[in-house]
Amino acid sequence: MIIDLPSTTTNDVNKRLVKLRDEGGAVALGRVLTLVVDVGRHDVEEAIEAANDASREHPCRVIVITEAAQGADDAEEGGLDAQIRLGGDAGASEVIVLRPSGQVVPEGDTLVIPLLLPDAPIVTWWPYEPPEDPANHPLGRMAQRRITDSTACDAPQEVLRRLADVHQPGDSDLAWTRITLWRGLLAAALDQPPYESVDRVVVSGQTTHPSVDLLAAWLAEELDCPVTVERDDDAQAITRVSLERRSGEIVLDRPDGKTAALRQPEQPEHRIALPIRQLRECLAEELRRLDPDEVYAETLTRGLARVPA
Known part of the structure; x- marks a missing residue:
């Protein structure tokens, strides 16, 4: 089931989720975490597909943030379009796609907070270009784990060494999971x-x-x-x-x-x-642990300096 909610608010999205849950009998009690996915201006489908597959092992609420296509009329004021995916279109998860535009774009953390599962761990994932400092990004500060993917970046080695400079416990990268x-x-x-x-x-x-x-x-x-x-x-x-x-x-x-x-x-x-x-395999593996990966930390912050660029 896919439900489009144009020109909406996160409060309205939350109300619609509660209504759908009451009508369909779906419950949030089985969700073990909230997965926040920031795709920037990239297409959302590949990230949603991977999150859906991973959710069969880790039932979760998936909140995907992507910048909406923006025209001249809404460039200044902006707004929020949303989409809810449930059932077969969401694996074992609830998927909420948020498309802010205009002045609403920088408010990613404000948009996400009302939709977080109560008393559940939060994982933030950047499938493409990561922020300069994931742990101090607004979406990263709220998360127990922060997952980047230097493999999908334009300059992977530069990104990896930058991540080494700003690494904090709880950071991880799917290039590490791949090995x-x-x-x-x-x-x-x-x-x-x-x-x-x-x-x-x-x-x-x-x-x-x-x-x-x-x-x-x-x-x-x-x-x-x-x-x-x-x-x-x-x-x-x-x-x-x-x-x-x-x-x-x-x-x-x-x-x-x-x-x-x-x-x-x-x-x-x-x-x-x-x-x-x-x-999907790498994402599912990363979601199995919410504690800091100390071996990755040592490899990134100490071992990488011993490898010729």
């Missing part, structure tokens, strides 16, 4: 005999993909060894990691973005399904 499986496989490989230190690491991948830099930063910080990054414009995300030890190399190789080969000294080659992670 969860890589970190697990590499940690498991090193957790087997012989228990030798790693002398050098080489990480290969797409030239500007921020996950390449974060994986290299994590390895540099955790293993305390030199890390080299090999960049390829035609690569798909991360393609190869080599851990050099005295007894030989541990290599995790994924040239096709789908299946990886794990090669270790004196062991047969292992083939592992390792597809490039989709947006």
